[in-house]
Amino acid sequence: MxxxxxxxxxxxxxxxxxxxxxxxxxxxxxxxxxxxxxxxxxxxxxxxxxxxxxxxxxxxxxxxxxxxxxxxxxxxxKLGSSSDENVLAITSASTSAVAGSHTITVTQLAQTSSVYTNEIANKGDTLSGTLTLQVGSGAAQTITLDSTNNTLVSLATAINTGNYGVQASVVTDANGSRLSLVSQTSGAGGQLSTTGSALTDSTTNAAMDISVGQTGQDAKLNVDGIDTTSGSNTVTNAIPGVTFQLLSAPVGAQVQVQITNDxxxxxxxxxxxxxxxxxxxxxxxxxxxxxxxxxxxxxxxxxxxxxxxxxxxxxxxxxxxxxxxxxxxxxxxxxxxxxxxxxxxxxxxxxxxxxxxxxxxxxxxxxxxxxxxxxxxxxxxxxxxxxxxxxxxxxxxxxxxxxxxxxxxxxxxxxxxxxxxxxxxxxxxxxxxxxPSQLDEVNELYASFTGYNTNTGS
Structure with a gap:
């Protein structure tokens, strides 16, 4: 160390x-x-x-x-494929799907119910009366027009912000403006009824008739020999785990759907x-x-x-x-x-x-x-x-x-x-x-007794 x-x-x-x-x-x-x-x-x-x-x-x-x-x-x-994507397109195949082949014939596409009013020249005209809306078997609901909803635009806004099951819009073309109502439920179950409505253009004092634009109907298809229907053209229950979109219904056309492992x-x-x-x-x-x-x-x-x-x-x-x-x-x-x-x-x-x-x-x-x-x-x-x-x-x-x-x-x-x-x-x-200071003190004492200075040597 x-x-x-x-x-x-x-x-x-x-x-x-x-x-x-x-x-x-x-x-x-x-x-x-x-x-x-x-x-x-x-x-x-x-x-x-x-x-x-x-x-x-x-x-x-x-x-x-x-x-x-x-x-x-x-x-x-799983993966899904369609032999004719102009008729039917595969949207998804989940993990619950089973690999296999299916034959599908589409005989009718689903439609969503819609109605519309007759045209008025000025969409800002004041309206009056009542509008009754019923979707499918749901309860009828009546809207009474007042200062908050008595134009085409404000009425459409009131419908869209309410809970009526209907989407409203104002359609304007060269002939004027009209109120368009589309059911938010597709197929026959979403059939839209306006029975009991009594709308008037107060500016011109003309009645506003409501016409059917499109009747609600279910899609019809045959899957592997079984006739079935769907309220929507997006079909989710015909083949377990598989979702597909119906795009057309050509007479007699058969579509082959293949579900395969990925x-x-x-x-x-x-x-x-x-x-x-x-x-x-x-x-x-x-x-x-x-x-x-x-x-x-x-x-x-x-x-x-x-x-x-x-x-x-x-x-x-x-x-x-x-x-x-x-x-x-x-x-x-x-x-x-x-x-x-x-x-x-x-x-x-x-x-x-x-x-x-x-x-x-x-x-x-x-x-x-x-x-x-x-x-x-x-x-x-x-x-x-x-x-x-x-x-x-x-x-x-x-x-x-x-x-x-x-x-x-x-x-x-x-x-x-x-x-x-x-x-x-x-x-x-x-x-x-x-x-050093202590030595100086000793020298001073020594010099005082002897007369000899150690610093100078004399």
Missing amino acids: GTVGISFGSATSGAGFDVTSTVNSILAIQQGIETPWKTQLTTLAAQDTAFTQIGTDLATLSTSLSALTNFDGVLAQ NSAIETAMQAVVTAYNTVASDLKTQEGNTSTGAAEPLFGDPTLSLIQDQLSSALFQGAASGSIKGITDLGLEVNESGQLTFTPSTMDAALNANFNDVAGFLQTAGSFGQSFTTTLNQMGNSSTTGAVSLALQQNSTEEAALNTNISNEETLIATQKTALTTELNKANETLQSI
Whole structure:
């Protein structure tokens, strides 16, 4: 162990010494005790970063896989197509739809009931009387015109802001203006009646007749041999999970509707799994080597790294077969020499077309590859407190807490010693700085007794 000396030059110079630098020199040895602790903290922090990144990438892999293993994921998605989109267009096919073929004949489109008043030359004319509105089997409601609603525009506003089940507008052309009323319920059930209305143009004293613009009627169609109706041209209940739009009703025209599995979405989801898997594999492989400076990576030789590698590679070959799907190669997946996954979408496409239920079972059935892989990922990552990554981070956290406590305690001790040393050395420094004046006093006393002045030598 080294020693620290105090250098202050001549004891009679009165210059003393630098207390601060002397104290720091003395305590430097004490502070050296903290160096290996701080070095270990730096090492643990680098490991934390590496483990956290691996945990994040494992979570991404798990999320990507869930798109295939969840029952409402991409395997449940459906696509719909129409053989004649001039007659019928598919709007959507939900996850509840079942793949299959349907034959549809449209014999009548749905219509929405509407009425209109006769024209008046000036839409600002004052109106009077009453307007009675009834939609379908609903209750009739009568509007009595007064100063707040006695023009075409104000009456239309009153109807639209009220709860009448009718949309009103003022239509103006070269012949004048009229009030147009359209039921907000399509089909026969939304038939609009204005029976009992008595409107008058008070400016011209002319009665305002109301005419039928369009009669409400239901759409009529035959789906797979079954006659059915719809109050709207947007049909949602004819094929479970499928919504389609009726666009025309040509006589005798049959439309073929195909509901299919969304192979493209499934293959895209599988490619996302492959990409996420390869990211994790790359993370692990990187930690087996050296950094750009030649130093070992933070997790080099760490047993947790080997554990994750073994579990990840083994997970690719776990889980029960499902019919014709015996393993991941039947889905177009293979592991290359570098440990990376490769994917051939055409192989999976063929499997989906030939044995869709087997593919779904291989990914979703209890004990299947998909479910086993999910369990393995949960056991490895930091999503579980007992996962390998989580346990490694917890262990590091415990060590870091202990090291920080040691450093904190040592800093407290050093601070106490610094205060004590500073006090003692300040006193010593004051003594040294006072020596010249004390010597002068001795010389003066000596001269007074002997007559000899030590400063002048006479």
